[in-house]
Amino acid sequence: MAGMVSSPAAPPELAVDVRDLTVRFDDFVAVDGVSFSVPTGSVLGLLGPNGAGKTTTVRVLATLLPASGGSASIFGHDVQHDAHRVRSLVGLTGQYASVDEELTARENLMVFARLLRFSRAGARRRTAELLEEFSLTDAANRSLKHFSGGMRRRLDLATSLLAEPxxxxxxxxxxxxxxxxxxxxxxxxxxxxxGGSTVVLTTQYLEEADQLADNIVVIDHGKVVAEGSADELKSSVGSSRLRLSLVDDGDLPTASQVMEQIAGHSVDTEADRTLVVPVAGASLVTDVLIALRDKGIEVSEVGVHKPTLDEVFFQITGNPRKEST
Incomplete structure (x- = not known):
């Protein structure tokens, strides 16, 4: 970990504190000056295109990979100089199940519990708790060869939580x-x-980050290119959009003209004949609807939609959703 500078302990309220983290592989810079923090009891979503540096960052924080520069601490413990303590505070679930398919779910959990130096009775007790927590009790004595993908993922997560990190x-x-x-x-x-846990989540599903993350960090080419809550990131790419469908398609030209005059933006007509225009606030939506009513134009459907995380991701990184792994 040459070149990594020790940092002062993070405040107790921070579970993760990363400052100017850098990781180089020969001449390739995988992580380039990344900084972010994660408050205790929150969920951080790490998003970015394939190869952006997300997993590399997580591996450094989990003490599985040395950093080339910068600093990182977990609950105030430096990941370089206090790695043993850091490992006792974290659980890591990777993209693929780290379990033995020849063993049953119960046997897998028992093996890992014993490796973590649980007593035999303690291992049995903790295994039973996790099987119940992850709805695996009925399948506990079944070989993993007969598990579905979802059951395997639940078992992998249960394994990472044996020590209650x-x-x-x-x-x-x-x-x-x-x-x-x-x-x-x-x-x-x-x-x-x-229950009090803190989670750092990397995901290829933008909806997943939208649903779970209190804060989102977008990484591209090893750098942080955006950070904020899902709503803040959506707001950063522009206004909400008013979408209208009309009872009579013959009213489309007039309705489009009315919407453009009030909203101050050009109107798009989608393939299903829905009219779409950016709006800066709820009052403009009301103004459009009143103006259409005054023109005798009947609206069949109306909705206001914020930008999606997919749109945020594409605008920030230039990568469509399908590449956001």
Whole structure:
């Protein structure tokens, strides 16, 4: 870890404090001066295109990879100089299950618990608790070869929580899961945070960050290019959009003209004949609807939509959602 400078202990309210973190592999800079912090009891979402440096950053914070420069601390403990203590405070769930398919769910948890120096009785007790928590009790004695992808991911998360770490790194925890199982995992993560855990989440699903993260850090080419809550990031890319569908398509030209005059922006007509225009506030929406009514134009559907995280991601990084791994 040559070149990594020790930093003062982070305030107790910060679970993670990263300052100017840099990671080089020969001439390639994977992480380039990244800084962010994570308050205790919150969820941080790390977003970025493939190869942006998200997983590399997490590996440094989990003491699995040396940094080339900068500093990072976990609950005030420097990841370089107090790595042993840091490891006792974190749990890491990677993109692929780190479990033995030849063993049952119960046997996997027991093995890891014993490696963590639980007593035999303590290992049995903690294993039973986690099997119940992750709805795996009925399948506890089944070989993992017969587990679904969602069951494997839940077991992997349970394994990372054996020692009840206060900080959990989740590296794309729902990759490959069906929507129902993904929702179940989201609720599990919410329960962990309600119980006092802090979570750092990397994900390829922008909706996942929108649903779970209190704060989002967007990394591109190893640098932080945006940071804020989901609403703050959405606001940064522009106004909300008013979408209108009309009862009579013959009114489209007049309605479009009215909307453009009031909103002060050009109106788009989508393939389904929906009219869309940016609006700066709710009062403009009311003004448009009143003006259309005065013209005798009937509206069949109306909605106001904020920019999505997909739009934020594309504008900030130039990468469409499908590449945001």
């Amino acid at each position: 206060p900080l959990i790194f989740l590296d794309e925890p729902t990759t490959g899961l069906d929507p129902r199982t993904r929702q179940q995992m989201w609720e599990t993560i919410r329960r962990l945070v309600r």
